[in-house]
Amino acid sequence: MATLEQSAEGSETPDGDGVRRRDFINVAALSFAGVGVVAATVPLITQMAPSADVLALASTEVDISKIARGQAIKTSWRKQPVFIRNLTPAEIAAARRVPLSDLRDPQSLEDRTKPGKSNWLITLGVCTHLGCVPLGTDEGENRGEYGGYFCPCHGSHYDTAARIRKGPAPLNLQVPEYQFLSDTVVQIG
Amino acid sequence: MSFSWAKPYEPKSAAMRWLDERLPLPRLVHGAVGGGYPVPRNLNYWWNYGILAGLFLVIQIVTGIVLAMHYYSSADGAFNSVEHIMRNVNAGWLLRYAHMNGASFFFIVTYIHMFRGLFYGSYKAPRELVWMLGLVIYLLMMATAFMGYVLPWGQMGYWGAQVITGFFSAFPLVGEPVRVWLLGGYAPDQAALTRFFSLHYLLPFVIAAVVMLHIWALHIPGSGNPTGVDVKDEKDTLPFHPFYTAKDGFGAGVFLILFALMLYFAPNALSHPDNYIPANPLATPAHIVPEWYFWPFYAILRAFTIDFILPAKLWGVLAMFASILLLFFLPWLDKSPVRSGHYRPLFKRFFWILMIDILALGWAGGSPATPTVVAVSQIASAYYFAHFLIILPLISRFERPLPLPNSITESVLHGEQREAAPIGTGRKAGSTAA
Numbered sequence: 001m002a003t004l005e006q007s008a009e010g011s012e013t014p015d016g017d018g019v020r021r022r023d024f025i026n027v028a029a030l031s032f033a034g035v036g037v038v039a040a041t042v043p044l045i046t047q048m049a050p051s052a053d054v055l056a057l058a059s060t061e062v063d064i065s066k067i068a069r070g071q072a073i074k075t076s077w078r079k080q081p082v083f084i085r086n087l088t089p090a091e092i093a094a095a096r097r098v099p100l101s102d103l104r105d106p107q108s109l110e111d112r113t114k115p116g117k118s119n120w121l122i123t124l125g126v127c128t129h130l131g132c133v134p135l136g137t138d139e140g141e142n143r144g145e146y147g148g149y150f151c152p153c154h155g156s157h158y159d160t161a162a163r164i165r166k167g168p169a170p171l172n173l174q175v176p177e178y179q180f181l182s183d184t185v186v187q188i189g
Numbered sequence: 190m191s192f193s194w195a196k197p198y199e200p201k202s203a204a205m206r207w208l209d210e211r212l213p214l215p216r217l218v219h220g221a222v223g224g225g226y227p228v229p230r231n232l233n234y235w236w237n238y239g240i241l242a243g244l245f246l247v248i249q250i251v252t253g254i255v256l257a258m259h260y261y262s263s264a265d266g267a268f269n270s271v272e273h274i275m276r277n278v279n280a281g282w283l284l285r286y287a288h289m290n291g292a293s294f295f296f297i298v299t300y301i302h303m304f305r306g307l308f309y310g311s312y313k314a315p316r317e318l319v320w321m322l323g324l325v326i327y328l329l330m331m332a333t334a335f336m337g338y339v340l341p342w343g344q345m346g347y348w349g350a351q352v353i354t355g356f357f358s359a360f361p362l363v364g365e366p367v368r369v370w371l372l373g374g375y376a377p378d379q380a381a382l383t384r385f386f387s388l389h390y391l392l393p394f395v396i397a398a399v400v401m402l403h404i405w406a407l408h409i410p411g412s413g414n415p416t417g418v419d420v421k422d423e424k425d426t427l428p429f430h431p432f433y434t435a436k437d438g439f440g441a442g443v444f445l446i447l448f449a450l451m452l453y454f455a456p457n458a459l460s461h462p463d464n465y466i467p468a469n470p471l472a473t474p475a476h477i478v479p480e481w482y483f484w485p486f487y488a489i490l491r492a493f494t495i496d497f498i499l500p501a502k503l504w505g506v507l508a509m510f511a512s513i514l515l516l517f518f519l520p521w522l523d524k525s526p527v528r529s530g531h532y533r534p535l536f537k538r539f540f541w542i543l544m545i546d547i548l549a550l551g552w553a554g555g556s557p558a559t560p561t562v563v564a565v566s567q568i569a570s571a572y573y574f575a576h577f578l579i580i581l582p583l584i585s586r587f588e589r590p591l592p593l594p595n596s597i598t599e600s601v602l603h604g605e606q607r608e609a610a611p612i613g614t615g616r617k618a619g620s621t622a623a
Binding site for chain 2: 048049050051054074076078079080081104125126129130131132133151152153154155167168169170
């Protein structure tokens with residue numbers, strides 16, 4: 001027995017120190033199992049990301065021919081509200097008058113609208129603070145101190161270009177990707 | 190575990206002996222909540238609330254399981270299934286109201302349990318892990334309660350989900366992708382509802398598991414007591430059963446009466462009418478407000494209105510998380526060796542100021558964000574952090590505590606030696622005892 005043990009020891013650690021063959025096998029086997037465990041978590045985590053049917057609702061077409069000057073509508077894109085507003089000349093002028101240095105999130109009206117269509121202000125109706133729907137699309141709703149939108153949850157005021165002017169929200173109402181398919185139809189997303 | 194004089198389990202019947210030899214479950218129960226667990230003899234009624242929290246956890250799990258037999262987690266059907274439970278299911282109204290108010294009662298007794306721990310220094314060595322495991326339970330409770338509130342798919346729950354998942358979007362770069370991942374969409378919808386239901390069903394069992402760790406960690410040093418003095422010998426303790434099973438049983442009876450009063454006479458007093466309107470992704474309620482047990486944290490969230498290096502929104506979210514994470518460090522922030530607030534005159538005063546501060550935060554969190562309310566929440570939030578980070582460390586350094594009793598027995602029997610002593614010698618005997 002003693003001779004057997006000695007010979008086994010000798011074959012694994014010829015110099016008496018350093019990494020033994022068995023240590024290497026242990027580390028390699030555990031690492032391989034570890035990689036397997038990590039790989040197995042991938043489907044468990046990605047299953048929570050938006051599914052194909054949610055992503056399939058990623059674009060929507062809206063008829064804007066019925067929106068008169070000064071009016072706004074609320075529509076839905078990706079289950080989120082979208083505001084489409086036909087600005088009056090006075091509102092456009094008010095938005096242009098504001099120096100960019102006065103803004104928390106500096107953007108001009110031109111940055112936020114399409115060239116030649118600066119009366120069409122299309123934004124998400126999601127307050128950039130904590131995601132409430134601001135008021136101001138319907139007749140008689142509170143439009144805030146700057147005549148745009150007002151979020152009732154924590155009191156954020158947006159101006160006529162839907163830029164944040166007062167309150168806790170950090171950013172302007174987000175402008176989604178959109179394009180005019182014709183003068184009366186806009187595709188969002 | 191526990192003290193040397195703890196009575197070992199002795200099977201009373203052949204059947205129990207047979208079981209104990211094969212699976213020592215009776216022994217475990219005897220040592221944990223039976224005659225084999227010695228408890229300080231001087232516990233007052235503030236020590237009832239741990240058991241009461243356990244009672245309400247059981248009520249929540251039992252009512253929750255039966256509600257899940259009738260509820261469906263579909264965005265089209267969830268609201269109607271809750272109404273179906275209320276109107277059609279036999280005793281459905283009772284079970285749902287019990288579950289709804291049970292959540293509030295669970296938080297009431299847990300808050301009292303936590304404030305008990307704060308006053309009597311229950312978080313101090315050697316019970317730091319008991320305190321920290323308790324905080325883990327508290328965090329799990331908050332997650333569970335939040336997700337449960339979303340399940341009826343009413344306006345307030347829906348917009349609560351929108352606001353709370355919106356916290357994550359405050360973090361730069363990763364925030365928005367994390368929010369979309371958590372919701373499984375761009376706004377709360379079917380995917381979010383189903384996963385909330387799944388997790389709402391899972392987490393109470395996780396809570397139950399952490400409760401076992403909490404009790405296990407507690408039973409190593411044994412329960413604290415109102416004097417904060419360590420147990421010295423057998424005279425200082427009583428077996429848990431029958432002494433504290435009886436005392437806890439009485440407290441449980443009182444709380445079940447209060448629970449029944451709430452259930453039968455004011456079942457919706459702690460809820461919001463808006464949650465009886467089906468969720469509408471295109472219209473926000475005029476005044477979004479969380480359930481009452483989140484108000485203090487909601488006030489801290491809203492207290493930040495100015496961008497300072499980081500956006501105000503991120504500060505609010507960070508402060509809100511910090512207000513709870515801070516408590517994990519409490520055993521090292523309060524270094525005073527005296528546990529009980531009864532022997533700490535300065536600490537006691539500031540403890541009550543903190544209680545008032547938390548009430549002020551709660552009031553501010555439940556009110557619409559007018560300038561006065563925001564100002565109150567700012568002052569109260571600042572004081573909350575100052576209490577734990579500045580006042581408490583300073584008190585523990587400069588305070589002169591009152592003299593502690595020599596033992597639990599002595600503190601309980603104060604004056605009895607004097608009463609029993611012969612006339613004329615009583616005062617002297619009493620003074621040595623005190």
